[in-house]
Amino acid sequence: MGISSYILYVLTAVLLVISFIKDKKKTKKALKKGYMAFIKILPVLIPLFLFVGIILTLITPDQIRQAIGEDSGVIGVIISLVVGSVSFMPPFVTYPLGAELLENGAGYPQVAALVTTLMAVGFVYIGAETKFFSKRATLLRNSLALIGSIVVAIVIWMVM
Amino acid sequence: MKVLFKSKMLYISLAIIFILLFIDYNLAIDATKSSVNQFYLMIQIVPPIFILIGLMDVWVPRETMIKLMGEKSGFIGISVAFIFGTFAAGPLVGAFPLAMIMLKKGARYANVLFFLMMWASAKIPIIFFQVTTLGLKFTVVSNIILILMFLVGSFIVEKLMGKKEIEHIVEKAKQY
Incomplete structure (x- = not known):
């Protein structure tokens, strides 16, 4: 578990205690509502993580290393954008992978494209996201994330 | 659980694992292990998130949410x-269920979208980790660009979505 998970746990625990002191009945209702919300999305989450697991096995950091090595240029950026969009990794895996890629000769723009799309663009989430919001909302959000990643890669290319 | 068996992703995933079994047995085992591992990682953050959702639902009045994140x-x-x-x-x-609760309570769509985009990009608690792995200049430049892009982008997307589509999503959120 990362630092931010701990922060989330501590914050929730504090709020839960305050809520319990203030109103036991309301707190009970809150827990029930949270539980119901979880049960509602569990069927969406199970296939999602099954799929993410497969993607993570098929697209390994090793393969990414080979694809965006030295002097991969614009093609390297495009590969990074695609790989980052279809795959998913938490930042605690993404940042060290980016650092390793840099050491192995990949450029900053390629790494920028990969790191940002890995986190912000979620092709694997499209099914779940559509269920929550709508098709149009999902498409627009992912487009925004992809455009943002492209701009970051371009700016990094210019300044680094 | 009806939804689970309607999920295309479930059958695609199971089919891939089944095909992998014939191509490369070890890879199929690895994929299954990795799936279980992913699920386990997710389950770790489930308790706080859904408790927060429940607490937010009973304690935050609609007026407060409108004041904090509304139009x-x-x-x-x-x-x-x-x-x-x-x-x-x-x-x-x-973040999706949290976003739904925000919309249900009257938060503005652009603000909720910006919340989602920040969740998926700028991570303040681990910014030092990013600096040590990817360097200060890279961290500063990429985060500033992302924050600006996603801030402006959230409002543009809200415009592109149109009032009707947003209302439709809010209706969905109200059943939550």
Whole structure:
């Protein structure tokens, strides 16, 4: 578990205690509502993580290393954008992978494209996201994330 | 559980694992292990997120949410979205139900979208980790660009979505 998970746990625990002191009945209702919300999305989450697991096995950091090595240029950026969009990794895996890629000769723009799309663009989430919001909302959000990643890669290319 | 068996992703995933079994047995085992591992990682952040959802639902009055993140919340709304988004952790799916509760309580769509985009990009609690791995200049430049892009982008997307589509999503959120 990362630092931010701990922060989330501590914050929730504090709020839960305050809520319990203030109103036991309301707190009970809150827990029930949270539980119901979880049960509602569990069927969406199970296939999602099954799929993410497969993607993570098929697209390994090793393969990414080979694809965006030295002097991969614009093609390297495009590969990074695609790989980052279809795959998913938490930042605690993404940042060290980016650092390793840099050491192995990949450029900053390629790494920028990969790191940002890995986190912000979620092709694997499209099914779940559509269920929550709508098709149009999902498409627009992912487009925004992809455009943002492209701009970051371009700016990094210019300044680094 | 009806939804589970309707999920295309479930059958695609199971089919891939089945095909992998014949191509490369070890790879199929690895994929299954990795799936279980992913699920386990997700389950770790589930308790706080769903407790927060419940607490938010019973304690935060609609008027407060409208004041904090509603149509006329302006800079405050953006700041609240930024703080919630950057300090949270875990995969983006965890943020979807939180976003729904915000919409249900009257938050403005652009602010909720900005919250989601921050959740998925700028991570303040681990910014030092990013600096040590990817360097100061890279961290500063990429985060500033992302924050600006996603801030402006959230409002553009809200425009592109149109009032009707947003109302439809809010209706969905109200059943939550």
